[in-house]
Amino acid sequence: MAGWSHRYARINDLDVHYVEQGTGPLVVLLHGFPHIWFSWRHQIGPIADAGFRVVAPDMRGMGQTSGPKDHREYDVDRIVADVVGLLDHLGAEKAVFGGLDFGLFAAYDLAHHYPDRAAAIIGLENPFFTPSRESPLTLAARQAERHFNHIHYFAAPGAADRDLAAAPREFLRKLFYALSSDYHYLDVWRKPPGTTYIDALPETPPLPWTWLTETELEFYVDAYSRSGFTGGLNWYRAMDLSWEYRKSYGGRRNPVPFFFIGSEQDTDLEAWHGDDPLSKLEQHHADLRDVRMIKNAGHMMQMEKSGETTAAMLEFLTGSNKWA
Structure with a gap:
């Protein structure tokens, strides 16, 4: 915790809070709901110590980052603009993105729009956008x-x-x-x-x-x-808007290097990504590098099995099959 620096910036008309530690290639960690930057507390220090600049923002409307009351302000193009704006604010051309839930979907969207801004994605639990003829809120x-x-x-x-x-x-x-x-x-x-x-x-x-x-x-x-x-x-509340927006790149694979870390007792893998989602990863990611499954962990894996999750992320960042 001693190495964390809390920073604030005005990005994409939002007051944005993020935590930063370390120097080197940039790793940005994106949380879901109901999380804040603190959900990455076990990963920030070890990744920074391995030679990376780690940034964990509070996402739009959560934690200390402001957010509009209108749900239409949470659609794909605005979220992607948040992430791009953060990179620009940090003076970074690109980053490795780690994400869970909505944060991971933001990284997927960024990779489809601006693949040159994503060096790689480390995906926790949510393996891809699940194709659906029915909108999420209708379902x-x-x-x-x-x-x-x-x-x-x-x-x-x-x-x-x-x-x-x-x-x-x-x-x-x-x-x-x-x-x-x-x-x-x-x-x-x-x-x-x-x-x-x-x-x-x-x-x-x-x-x-x-x-x-x-x-x-x-x-x-x-x-x-x-x-x-x-x-x-x-x-x-913006899920239908995002679902409609993503039709523009439906069927296209994520073009950047992708590493997947799942847990054996994750509810999302069980119920929200179809049958046997791990067998379908290559249908959604053009450069699938590796897959890891962590035992005795649920959806809160980066907290519940913090050591195993951090070790897997570090292996992807620094090992022989790394993103660079």
């Missing part, structure tokens, strides 16, 4: 007729924003646990339509857990208590 609404669906719950402004803002600690604690290997996340689908997300999530054992302390949870609680959840939820 979620149809599923929500049968059982609870978190995407549908998030889709309409209002209730979700208020529910989560009223109980940020309970929501974050329950969700982080539900996404870990200690729980089967898809069991939330057993809850009936109309259930709130907090009620759909399981109760948890008391903190500390083996991979999360009370103090670490407070980083997230403090961040979302100050920012609210609307910015993060707007990434979901």
Whole structure:
């Protein structure tokens, strides 16, 4: 932690916060929801110590980075502009991008638009854009007729924003646990339509857990208590816009070197990318370098199995099959 520097910049009409450490080739780590830069706390120092300049921003509307209230301001071209603007602000021609969830999708979008700005992508958990004839919010609404669906719950402004803002600690604690290997996340689908997300999530054992302390949870609680959840939820509300936008490069493969790290108990690999997604990686990535699967980890892999995840990232960055 002693090597972290907190920095602030005005980028793409946003007040952007990011953490930086180290010197050398640039590695940018992009988080998803409900995360902040702090989700990469175990990776920043070791990657910097290996000879890299590491930057972990708070993404649009989350943490200390501002975000518009209108979900239409979270579509693909604006998110890509955020990432390009960050590179320009850092004085960098390109970077290796590591990402999870929405952060990883931002890296995929960047690679399709500006492949010269991405030296490589290290993808955690989400292997590709999953082809679909049906828009994501339409699919979620149809599923929500049968059982609870978190995407549908998030889709309409209002209730979700208020529910989560009223109980940020309970929501974050329950969700982080539900996404870990200690729980089967898809069991939330057993809850009936109309259930709130907090009620759909399981109760948890008391903190500390083996991979999360009370103090670490407070980083997230403090961040979302100050920012609210609307910015993060707007990434979901823009999913149909992004789905429509990505049709312009549907069927094209990511052109930059790609490394994949998954976990054996990840809910996204189980439910959101079709059958046997690992066998389809080469259909989506033109330069697939390597694939690693981490045992006994769920979706929170970079925290839950931080040592194994960091080691895999470092091997991709520095090993014989590295990106350069």
